[in-house]
Amino acid sequence: MPSSPPSVEIEVDDRVVKVTNPDRVYFPQAPGFEGGATKLDLVDYYLAVGPGIVNALYERPCMLHRFPKGLTGEPGEKVHQKRLPAGAPAWVETVELFFPRWKRTADELCVTELGAVIWAVQMSTVEFHPWNSRRADTEKPDEWRIDLDPGPASTYAGVRRAAHVAHEVLDDLGAVGYPKTSGSKGLHIYVRIAPDHGFPDVRRAARAFAREVERRAGGGVTTTWWKKDRDPAAIFVDWNQNTRDHTIAAAYSVRGLPDARVSTPIRWDEVDEADPRDFTIATVPERFARLGDLHADIDDHVFDIAPLLAWAERDEASGQDAPDEAEG
Structure with a gap:
């Protein structure tokens, strides 16, 4: 037997x-x-x-x-x-x-x-x-996700630069962003929002923010949806991650990579030094024991996306964005 x-x-x-x-x-x-x-x-x-x-x-x-x-x-x-x-x-x-x-x-x-x-x-x-919504109302996101996704010819230095521009825009909006490594090659920033809008509006707001980051960066950052049309050295601000049923790895999630890398929360003052390769299941437990959960108070800083929706209306009225671009 x-x-x-x-x-x-x-x-x-x-x-x-x-x-x-x-x-x-x-x-x-x-x-x-x-x-x-x-x-x-x-x-x-x-x-x-x-x-x-x-x-x-x-x-x-x-x-x-x-x-x-x-x-x-x-x-x-x-x-x-x-x-x-x-x-x-x-x-x-x-x-x-x-x-x-x-x-x-x-x-x-x-x-x-x-x-x-x-x-x-x-x-x-x-x-x-x-998901970026909760069980109480799965159709109303309470989390806005900023995904800084490097192109095939870009560097992590470019990701760091894009993160600083995003941080500047968030500060100007009065929004508190919580950065983390993606656990692969990029960087994510989460912002808690009030669950007052559906996915289409949150996505519109995310795209308007991405456009502003692209403008302020003055090169090296793109919001172009189709890969074939992007500069391969640019960092793509992937606003479409806020579409319904689009998900990315959670904070503290291990990634399916042979070195057991972890998507790890970092402080803003760590952006220039933190290397995603250093955060693995071997190193993150000690970091967590020492620093605690760096995203622990995210629920205490809720942002109203109304200013971003105003930016979206401006961009759509100017013809810069088609309302159904890359929908879904």
Whole structure:
């Protein structure tokens, strides 16, 4: 009779999560882990940053990027999963979403406690990609996301420069931005907003902001949607990330890269020195223990997007932006 796969039981507050195949190597090139980082190492990471990842995901519909066999380098190794994986305990919460394109609904994970994060990791989740709205009204975003996405010929120095321009515009608006590394090659800035507008208006506001950053940068930054039309050395301010059902990796989410890189909150005074490659599951726990969650007070700084909507009306009236550009 074949033996059962090895497992360990993890206590998370008042929950117990059984983690199977804890020794499976997930990140073969993770620095600081002899032989690579395992599934259990991934669990330990998320336990170490628990308050941060829960704050980033709390009450938000969440798409999961699962790697059932770890990062193997094989085609199809990653599964993008909207529906909650089968077999979830009754205490793992969900939110029902409707997807007009497919004319069907799906129950997505909705994290309200750390145990749900660890259960998702048990189900081979590496990356957590939450919506920018919450369960109370999924059609009204409460988070505006600024995605600084480097082109194929751009440098991280260009990302840093674009971040400083974005920071300047945010300061002029009276908005408080919370930066983080993307965990890959770019940088994200989150702004808490009042959930008073639907996705189309938040997207219009994000595009108007991106246009202003592009103008002030005086080169090296673009808002051009089609890749074929962009300067490959420019930083793309991806305003379309604010479209309904578009998601990016959460703060403190590990990324599906062989070195186990983490999308990590940073201070504004760290932008010029912080290297995304330095933030991994080996280094971020100590940083979190020392600094805490740098996004912890984001809910205390809510911005009204009315000035950005006025900018959007100005740009649309001038013919600079077509209302349906890159919709969806």
